[in-house]
Amino acid sequence: MCGIAGIINQGKDGLNIDKIISSMLESIKHRGPDHQGYWCNNEKIVAIGNRRLSIQDLSDNGNQPYFSPSKNYVVVLNGEIYNHINLRKEIKKNKNFNNWVGTSDTETLAVLLDFYGLEASLKMIEGMYAIGIFYKLENKIFLIRDRAGEKPLYYSLQNNIFLFGSELKALINSNVYKKKLNKKVIQNFLKLKNIPSPFSIFENTWKLDPGKYLILDVNSLNFKIKTYWSINDVIHKSSHQKKEINENLIDKAEELLVGSIKKQLISDRPIGCFLSGGVDSSLITALASKISNNRIKTFTIGFSDPRFNEAKIAKEIAKKLNTEHFEYYFTENELLGNIDKIPEIYDEPFSDSSQLPTILLSQKAKKEVTVALSGDGGDELFGGYNRYHFINKYWPLIKILPYSIRRKISNFLIYSNKRTLNLFIKRIELVLSKNKKTPLNIQNLIIKSINSFGAKNEKQLFENLVSDNFEESILLDNEQEDFELYKENKDLNLNNLQNFMYNDFINYFPNDIMTKVDRASMSVSLETRTPFMDKSLIEFSWRDIKNNKNLKNKKFILKKILEKHIPKDLIYRPKSGFSIPIDDLLRTTLKDWMIDHLNMDNIKKDKIFNCEKIDKMIKDHLNLKSNYGQQLWSLIIFHQWKVFYEV
Numbered sequence: 001m002c003g004i005a006g007i008i009n010q011g012k013d014g015l016n017i018d019k020i021i022s023s024m025l026e027s028i029k030h031r032g033p034d035h036q037g038y039w040c041n042n043e044k045i046v047a048i049g050n051r052r053l054s055i056q057d058l059s060d061n062g063n064q065p066y067f068s069p070s071k072n073y074v075v076v077l078n079g080e081i082y083n084h085i086n087l088r089k090e091i092k093k094n095k096n097f098n099n100w101v102g103t104s105d106t107e108t109l110a111v112l113l114d115f116y117g118l119e120a121s122l123k124m125i126e127g128m129y130a131i132g133i134f135y136k137l138e139n140k141i142f143l144i145r146d147r148a149g150e151k152p153l154y155y156s157l158q159n160n161i162f163l164f165g166s167e168l169k170a171l172i173n174s175n176v177y178k179k180k181l182n183k184k185v186i187q188n189f190l191k192l193k194n195i196p197s198p199f200s201i202f203e204n205t206w207k208l209d210p211g212k213y214l215i216l217d218v219n220s221l222n223f224k225i226k227t228y229w230s231i232n233d234v235i236h237k238s239s240h241q242k243k244e245i246n247e248n249l250i251d252k253a254e255e256l257l258v259g260s261i262k263k264q265l266i267s268d269r270p271i272g273c274f275l276s277g278g279v280d281s282s283l284i285t286a287l288a289s290k291i292s293n294n295r296i297k298t299f300t301i302g303f304s305d306p307r308f309n310e311a312k313i314a315k316e317i318a319k320k321l322n323t324e325h326f327e328y329y330f331t332e333n334e335l336l337g338n339i340d341k342i343p344e345i346y347d348e349p350f351s352d353s354s355q356l357p358t359i360l361l362s363q364k365a366k367k368e369v370t371v372a373l374s375g376d377g378g379d380e381l382f383g384g385y386n387r388y389h390f391i392n393k394y395w396p397l398i399k400i401l402p403y404s405i406r407r408k409i410s411n412f413l414i415y416s417n418k419r420t421l422n423l424f425i426k427r428i429e430l431v432l433s434k435n436k437k438t439p440l441n442i443q444n445l446i447i448k449s450i451n452s453f454g455a456k457n458e459k460q461l462f463e464n465l466v467s468d469n470f471e472e473s474i475l476l477d478n479e480q481e482d483f484e485l486y487k488e489n490k491d492l493n494l495n496n497l498q499n500f501m502y503n504d505f506i507n508y509f510p511n512d513i514m515t516k517v518d519r520a521s522m523s524v525s526l527e528t529r530t531p532f533m534d535k536s537l538i539e540f541s542w543r544d545i546k547n548n549k550n551l552k553n554k555k556f557i558l559k560k561i562l563e564k565h566i567p568k569d570l571i572y573r574p575k576s577g578f579s580i581p582i583d584d585l586l587r588t589t590l591k592d593w594m595i596d597h598l599n600m601d602n603i604k605k606d607k608i609f610n611c612e613k614i615d616k617m618i619k620d621h622l623n624l625k626s627n628y629g630q631q632l633w634s635l636i637i638f639h640q641w642k643v644f645y646e647v
Contacts, residue, residue: 002064003031003166003522004076004132004153006048007174008141010221011160020174021047027173028166031078031522039065039074041134046141046218048132050076053525055371058268061102068110069099072136075113077106078166079129079151080529082263084108087124091115118142122213122228126263126535130166130208141216147229148377148533149197149210149510152518156205162221167519168200168347172645180204181647186608187480190634191467193351196511199481201348201641210510229535231505231542235492238543249545253537254287254561260534261287261373269370272297274361274528275318275325277310279384279558279571280375282317284531286565288373289321298323299365299372301330301357303580313570320566328364332589335360335580339593342637343644345523351637352512353582353630358520366524376513377532380505381541382555383497387465389554390452392497395461403456410454414447447627458496462486462503468630474613583629587622594618597636606642609635 005024009015021038029036031051038049050064066075081087084105091097091108095115101107105127112121113133128150133142143164145153155164156171158178163171171177180203185195197207208214211230216223265271265288273285275298289296298318302311311327318325338359342350345359365372379385398406448465455461463485472478486503494502514530521528531537545557562571586594598618603611614635620626641647 002053002078003028003051003170004049004078004130005165005170006132006141006163008046008162008216008218008221010045010219012176015176017044017047020176021049023173023175024165024170025049025051027169030525031166033525035063037063037065046134048074048076048134053370053527055080055267055269055527057102057104059102062104062106064106066106066110068114070114073110073113074134074136075106075110076132077109077129079127079146081105081109081125081127081129083126087112119228128529128533132164139218141218143208143214143216145208145210145212147211147535148538150514150518150530150533152515153208154200154205155208155214157221158204160221162216168202168205171205179645179647183477183608184479184481186638187475187478188483189349189638190470190474191485192511193468193634194511194515195348196483196507199483231502231538232489232492234539234542235494250557250560252540252544253557256534256537256540257283257531257561258287258291260531260537262291264373264529264531265292267371270297270368271371271373272299272365272369273373274365274375275300275314275323276375277314277317278375279555279562280378280532282566283378283558283562284373284375285317285323286321286562289323296323297368298325299361300325301328301361301364303330313573317566317570320570326364326368330360336589343641346515346519349638349641350515351634352516353580353633355516355520356580358516359523362521362524362526366526371527371529372521373529373531374517375532376517376530377509378555378558380501380509381532381538382558383501384555385504388497388500390465391458391461391500395496398453407454407456410450413450458499459486459488462500466508468634470631471613474610476608476610582633583627586629586632591622594632594636597639598632602639606639
């Protein structure tokens with residue numbers, strides 16, 4: 001795991017390009033504390049560099065940038081190419097090449113480029129990566145992002161200077177980058193809690209989409225973006241392939257997952273697993289424990305609030321799997337002590353509040369290991385989210401009632417009868433609390449359910465379920481980037497459940513889940529790996545079980561595999577998630593902090609939000625008239641970020 005950065009200057013004389021690339025790399029030292037290296041061409045127009053976190057080949061032979069044997073390609077790599085050992089065997093067999101200097105995957109890629117070229121090489125490599133390449137023969141820069149969007153890659157073109165980096169702070173610290181707020185993405189941020197790719201929070205700056213590569217002409221600074229892998233192509237091909245019987249599908253899924261974990265357990269540094277107690281992380285841990293020659297280390301965090309504490313379950317699972325288990329219970333003060341770090345860690349406004357426990361988990365795991373496997377991606381590939389159950393089971397029944405009637409009922413419950421609705425919610429909370437089953441954000445859950453009842457179609461239903469509800473008048477300027485939250489893709493012939501999963505895979509997974517995990521873990525130089533995002537597993541999920549409702553819903557396949565390793569009562573439990581009680585915290589511990597950030601003077605000065613609307617939201621939230629916890633958290637995070645970056 002590393003961080004990469006680069007600058008191509010065609011517009012400004014007298015720039016000290018060595019100093020600029022050094023500054024860019026220093027700003028992402030946390031991504032790679034073990035070595036810094038960069039290369040500049042003779043004309044001092046191009047500079048690309050790397051901050052290295054040594055994982056494979058700990059010697060200097062693994063340092064970057066790396067030159068191909070012909071010296072035509074200069075390569076910097078952030079991430080891991082998991083199949084690089086097999087690729088070396090193929091190169092030796094087919095190209096009669098065995099002049100290896102070291103054992104790093106970056107060297108494998110550099111040699112691969114010499115023999116096969118860019119496009120063929122991209123089809124061959126498997127892993128998580130953001131790659132920068134300078135191709136001397138054509139004077140071009142190539143930027144590549146992995147298939148699922150596990151690793152980030154930003155780029156910008158301003159004043160005839162092209163910049164790229166693993167994080168925005170690399171661009172900002174070039175000292176030639178001009179920060180100009182992109183107000184058009186704020187509406188998307190408020191809805192989604194992140195800035196969706198390909199946009200960024202600054203103008204003339206973008207994130208490269210997953211499965212894409214960028215080609216930049218160094219002379220003209222013209223660039224174009226191409227696709228080398230697409231889930232759409234996988235789905236198209238699936239309709240022409242023969243389906244296997246159910247029993248074989250479960251065995252095949254286990255075989256592929258075992259293969260993925262085997263590749264991802266390769267490391268010259270200590271390795272462990274995040275273990276939340278859920279199906280996904282438990283299965284990754286179970287298989288890793290079976291495969292590894294060493295006793296696997298597992299990491300869980302717990303909280304005193306039983307609503308979001310799965311530490312006890314995780315401890316039982318760790319005991320069954322005989323892992324070396326590390327369990328950390330955090331106080332509220334420890335949790336909140338990381339809030340001020342959020343702008344620096346995430347660079348852009350990012351308000352998925354589970355970022356805080358993820359930061360804490362990463363901090364603790366780093367004390368024991370350098371690499372951690374996670375269960376991320378299991379929900380998206382195997383149907384784990386509750387919204388999939390909703391669209392599959394309840395939506396067909398809801399649609400029986402005409403939309404006009406459903407919409408009137410929904411509007412009445414939410415807008416016309418708030419007092420009755422709040423009393424109803426309080427009754428539910430009371431009943432559930434007596435049974436010790438009170439979920440987090442119960443009011444939001446109920447309001448989302450009522451909104452969903454009144455949805456016009458599947459598109460509106462999906463948007464209601466995955467986005468936060470803000471009044472449009474919250475923004476003084478409602479102009480926004482054209483971002484399609486829900487793509488129907490009728491040509492893919494997907495049913496409603498599959499379309500929900502498809503949209504989560506292309507949007508929610510890279511823009512929320514991976515952003516959260518990558519920035520949190522890399523802030524402490526911890527590499528996280530996601531075995532579910534293996535290319536073969538992704539394609540298997542969409543190719544072989546695409547049309548099987550039972551296997552594609554509520555993680556049926558994963559649970560059947562896990563039954564071989566732990567008791568059923570530890571598997572078949574309600575899904576808890578990885579959350580914090582942000583609604584309660586903003587009424588208690590964080591109340592003064594919230595009021596300080598969202599005071600009228602600050603909001604008026606920003607000239608972005610309607611201060612009267614926000615003031616009313618705060619009062620209604622504190623007086624328990626409404627529940628605006630997540631919405632207020634997003635507004636605070638935005639203001640906190642804006643102050644930190646002096647925008």
